[in-house]
Amino acid sequence: MTPEGFLSAVADKIEELNGRPTTGQRCWEAIRRYQQEPEERNRELLRDAYLAVPAHRRIYVLGDMDLQDRPLRILLTNLGEAVDGDGPVVTADMHQESLDYFRRGDEGVAREQERRTVQYADDPSGPGQAAVISHQTVYPQGWPEALGLFALRNDYPAQIAFAGETYPSVLHGYWALSTADTADRRLIQEAPSGREAQDLGGRAVQRADWPAIRLAAMGGLLRAKFTQHPELAEILLSTGDATISYTGFSDSPFWRDVPDSCGRNWMGRLLELVRSELLAKQSLGAHPDPGGPTVAGKSTSSQI
Incomplete structure (x- = not known):
């Protein structure tokens, strides 16, 4: 030199x-x-x-x-x-x-x-849409009536039926399903808000198999949310082929997008997967099971 x-x-x-x-x-x-x-x-x-x-x-x-x-x-x-x-x-x-x-x-x-x-014959021939960032937002006066990207958030109040139960939001369902104790599950299910359900779930004892099945559970909950609420599905479909970056501060880095590649952004990935399934249903006549994917011929939701 x-x-x-x-x-x-x-x-x-x-x-x-x-x-x-x-x-x-x-x-x-x-x-x-x-x-x-x-x-x-x-x-x-x-x-x-x-x-x-x-x-x-x-x-x-x-x-x-x-x-x-x-x-x-x-x-x-x-x-x-x-x-x-x-x-x-x-x-x-x-x-x-x-x-x-x-x-x-x-x-x-x-x-x-x-x-x-x-x-690479299936690789996109051109650049996709600019990334969509799903921000965590607090609405002290209540959620806006006009729908927007905030409806993609897991704490958005959208009642869903999943695995034989009804939950006020995806966040309620996720943390309720994570618990090992039935009493904790009921308490979380009835929490006034999604974030309160998360706080309760974070303190409860988790079921032993939760780390292995949580992705399937979250995927099933999201699938239920967007197939049972067509107006919310339209919000998700409006993102086109954009990468979805799910940010915030209340969810673990496993679920959200964190700067410097420290987060795994699984929420963003699952939202993109469900978006693709919704499009497939429209164009191919596919009918994804709102209860979740199947393993050995059985719905994972029934196992949960």
Whole structure:
């Protein structure tokens, strides 16, 4: 590393952060140009582009850990001259071998792109909608009458029937189902609000299998909420194909989206899953079971 190389590397990082080509990328552009038109003027441009790469990074510019940048250095050395002054004397065959090296690389990239086109045939062809952020919001005067994205929240009061019981909200159902004691379950089920149900559930003794089944339980509760309330389903469907980021401060990072990838955002993922099921029901005639997915022919809700 030299002072000049360090400053060049900093300049490259600035270019990268601004979405502009780095010296390495410009070097590859010069390689492509010379491949298409192997004329001396393009070889000189290629030499300039190569030398613009920070000296300590040149051996990595081709991304080849075996040959490193030797094919490029050979190509940039004039016929009859020694590579780097003390290497092998370059011949026309060596120049051609270097060009063949780049051609084989291009062919390999093309084969890989073709393979991925087949393997990723179901990948969206373009960017999706901007992410939708579901914020936790407090309404001291009561929930608004006009529906909005707040209806996606688990504490939104939407009565649902699930696993043979009725719950005032998803949050009531989730924490009631988590408990090991029937008395605690009834107490949570009758809590005045979803957050009070959560507080009661957080203090109660959990059933032993809860960590293993809680995702299925939450998925079933959400499915019940949006299939039993068509007006709420429309709110969820209005998010299109957007990623749903479920944020807040009252739910654990397991359920919500937390900055710096510290949260798993399972609520957002399950909302996207239910959204897809609602769309499938509309377009394919599918009828998802409001009680939850099945295992070995039995509804998981009946097991809960």
